[in-house]
Amino acid sequence: MTYSSSLRPLLAGLGLTLALGACQSNSNPETAATEVAVAPTAGAEVLTIGTWRGVLSAQGQQIPFLFDITQDGGKPTVTLRNGEERIKLDEITTAGDSTTIRLGVFDAALVVRADGTDKLKGTWVKYDGKEPYRVAFAATKGEEPLFPVMADRKILSFDGTWKVTFKGEDGETYPAVGVFKQNEQNITGTFLTSTGDYRYLAGQVDGNVLKLSTFDGSHGFLFSGKNPNETDTNATAISGDFYSGKKGHETWTAVKDPNAKLPDANTLTGMKPGQKKLDFKFPSIYEGGAISPSDPKYKGKVVVIQILGSWCPNCMDETNFLAPWYEKNKSRGVEVIGLGYERTPDQTLAAKKLLKMKERMNIGYDLAVAGIADKDAAAKSLPQLQSVLAFPTTIFLDKKGEVRKIHTGFSGPGTGTYYQEEIADFNQTIDMLLKE
Known part of the structure; x- marks a missing residue:
């Protein structure tokens, strides 16, 4: 990174x-150039039910994690466990002696095969870049401490x-x-x-x-x-x-330090002098469409611009909040536009990645293909901004279409009270703009 x-x-x-x-x-992107071809079959007998301890081997270190394998309708399901988090993986296919476990919304997979009794061996693979990215993976059945x-x-x-x-x-x-x-x-x-x-x-x-x-x-x-x-x-x-x-x-x-704090995420970047509005028109993830904040759909409404990428876990945390929030609040006169910056210059492929994210995460708001996953390139695509420092970045527009706040980053649910403060600040901003 x-x-x-x-x-x-x-x-x-x-x-x-x-x-x-x-x-x-x-x-x-530390990613892989080509995807392993795996035919969808009903197999995957190597994935036996139980709790497993997986290990990624990189840089002379072992990075352990726990996962559960269950059966759902006769098909295996893998659930990653990170503290309180559970990530369900149900796109699993087998070809020959290899089983591919797709890693949720990310363009990545664990490609594994049996390694004796109750053991797996394989590779963590990322597919969404030009450089090869493969990390050795092994797993043993039976719950163990991580360390x-x-x-x-x-x-x-x-x-x-x-x-x-x-x-x-x-x-x-x-x-x-x-x-x-x-x-x-x-x-x-x-x-x-x-x-x-x-x-x-x-x-x-x-x-x-x-x-x-x-x-x-x-x-x-x-x-x-x-x-x-x-x-x-x-x-x-x-x-x-x-x-x-x-x-x-x-x-x-x-x-x-019980009083340790970070700088205010609402002050890290802003608009360039003299600029009040964003002026962009990006292609929709649906062929032939385009999205701009000046479209009639957004006129007179409070609009949230989400700068994101389907490769970005922090963006997924924010989307897990925003998607259901939008369904509950859109009737109040609020819209959300997701600007996707992907790890491919191919617009068609980028649209497919974002569409997969939209379908898996039940996103009801509009998504556009805005560019490549590069902060400098993102800033150039939105020239009214001083900079883009992180994915995600959230921009709040008032009913006149003027930028009123730019929030860098997102403190997800893994941060506990900081996440609650993040959501409270978000809702306070929306309430303020709706009352104007």
Whole structure:
């Protein structure tokens, strides 16, 4: 995962650098060039019912995650487990001895085969880019902890809120807030950054060592951290590593701080001087159509512009909120336009990816193909904006079509109270604009 150096001056003025944790893309998708051809058959006998512990092997590390296999109408279903999150995967096909498990809305899959009794071996594959992206995968049936722990070792408490600094291999840093909940050796939580969050993390504490991981189909994350003093009862400082999939690596440090906060997400970017309205016309995901905020459909209404990508888990978190919210509130005079920035320049293929997302997530609002998954390119496609710092970015238009707020990133349900605050702020903004 990379980000553009052209954004550093803007963020430096805010005392920030761009967080890698949110869904961001600057034309460097770690993805696979070709898709494995799999014929749809009723097989997949290798997927036996039970709980499995999967492991992704990358960068000399093991990124573990848990998943359940069940039967639904005689067909296998896989459910990924990340803390409280459950991701149901029901697009499963078999050809020969290989079984392909499509990873939800993402253009990715686990391609597996049996490896002895109650074991799987295969590859995590991403299909939506030019560069090959394959990560070795193995799994063993039988519920286990994500990380092995020593039962007789003293356990430090990492519970609480932390002020965090991440540092990339280029030396650049960015702030974050860590929020952890610990129950004996088990721990869950996440990291919030100025452009989004690292979603649902889960793991274990072994002595003075903390380990957390997640796998949502698009990202595989591993966080490890250590309190320097093993004799402490409560951890007060952490230093560790963050591994993201095939290539990403950062270090991080943290200090306990119940008042840790990030800059206001409503102030990170804005309109260029003298600009009040967005002027765009992008092709609809349906052939022959086009979408513009000046269309009669949106006249006199409050409009929410969602900058997103079907490859982006943070965008999916926001969409999981927005889709049902729109159905409940559209009668009030509110519309939503989703602007999709995909990891392909092929407009037809991009439309297919967004259409799949729309159908799987029951999205009732309009979606357009706006461009490629690159923050700089997104900003150029919306030249009235100062910048686009993250996917997602949410823009609020009043009844006159003027931009009234730009919100960078999205704090998803994995952030707990921060998610509730995010939703409350969203609703307050809509209520204010509707009353005008």
